Amino acid sequence: MTEHNNNYSHLPSNNLVRSTVALVLAGGKGTRLKGLTKEIAKPAVSFGGKYKIIDFTLSNCVNSGIRRVGVLTQFMAHDLIDHLQKGWNFMTNSALNEGVSIIPAQQRTGEAWYRGTADAVYQNLDIIRKQKAQQVLILGGDHIYKMDYSRMLNFHAENGADVTVACIKKPIEQASSFGVMSLNEDGRIVQFDEKPENPRPHPKDPSQALVSMGIYIFNTDVLDKELTDALDDPNYNHDFGHNIIPNLLERYNVSGYVFTDRHPGHNAYWRDVGDLDEYYAANMDLLSPNPELDLYDHAWPTITQQQQRPGAKFVFNDEGRRGSAVDSVLSAGTIVSGAEVEHTLVSYNCRVEEFSSIKDSILLPNVVVGKNCQLNKVIVAEGTIIPDGTIIGENPEQDALRYDITANGITLVTEENFR
Secondary structure: OOOOOOOOOOOOHHHHHHOEEEEEEEOOOOHHHHHHHOOOOHHHOEEOOOEEOHHHHHHHHHHHOOOEEEEEEOOOOHHHHHHHHHHOHHHOEOOOOEEEEEEEOOOOOOOOOOOOHHHHHHOOHHHHHHHOOOEEEEEEOOEEEOOOHHHHHHHHHHOOOOEEEEEEEEEHHHHHHOEEEEEOOOOEEEEEEEOOOOOOOEOOEOOEEEEEEEEEEEEHHHHHHHHHHHOOOOOOOOOHHHHHHHHHOOOOOEEEEEOOOOOOOOOOOEEEOOOHHHHHHHHHHOOOOOOOOOOOOOOOOOOOOOOOOOOOEEEOEEOOEEOEEEOOEEOOOOEEEOOEEEOOEEOOOOEEOOOOEEEOOEEOOOOEEOOOOEEEOEEEOOOOEEOOOOEEOOOHHHHHOOOEEOOOOOEEEOHHHHO
């Protein structure tokens, strides 16, 4: 066991967060989101009507008191960078060295771009060293949740941990998509398997497994040494889940921090929206009368950059041509003109024309739905114009000839489908 010299465990929470740098991994291709990420990075995909996916991670940082944040970008980064520059520059304070910094991939260590999550951090170790932080908080930019990272930092310090991994209980049938871990009585991780075919069940509930949330706290000296030593190996997979975390277990104090209802929202809500079904489900969660993810919570605001638009508008009140919406969320600049919207999330600047019916669907920003259309369980990508008379979601076999349809029967519609 490697001895650790934790000389900050006595510090109050404020000093812990001030001595922490957060790195948000936002460079993945996001191929499982299909057409939604053809031209933009996954963290820049619209969510919840007015937000971008990355806004949730960054809002957690701000609300937790962490003000030194670097966003590591790579693929299709223009829209993401534009969003960060317009919506997150309010955090910049050069006197305190605070703000959201955009860190593009720069091939610092050779000809290769980022080869995995660990390599993305490894290629930016020089930036981490300049910050002189005692802890590095590593985050994903594609998760939807509210979390007070200062609680996890306190746990890390109080347990004298060298590394702490956030984890959450998930149904055993979903666990193969994540890193699965086992903890001992002291909260130490004793086993970690990345995306196992047969996940190890939770000892107190065989229907659940304890999975990694992709959130890590490293003591800076440990991170520096391990990445420098490990990633010089050409046979390495360059990934925290596959390599770094499992190889640390016998040599360091690697603790598991269980995400519980002690955090904002009081329900331990967390979704990885890496595929269309999870993305759809997370948006639909917002339509519940009492959503698990409460975006109306003034105590823990979700921050974003937004265009200035008027309120949503409903036009006509004639029999058979009534502009209406029930069990739905409609964003600014939307017009429902003599159409029916039911259990649907409508993003900003959308328009739904006369005699159309939208149900159980998601309209991303700047969508226009023509007259006499019927959409059921559809995700309509940003900027798509649906021609008059289009029917989607009634005949899956016919729809599959033209559109992407998920395992759960969700249809993705993009601009290219109508060119």
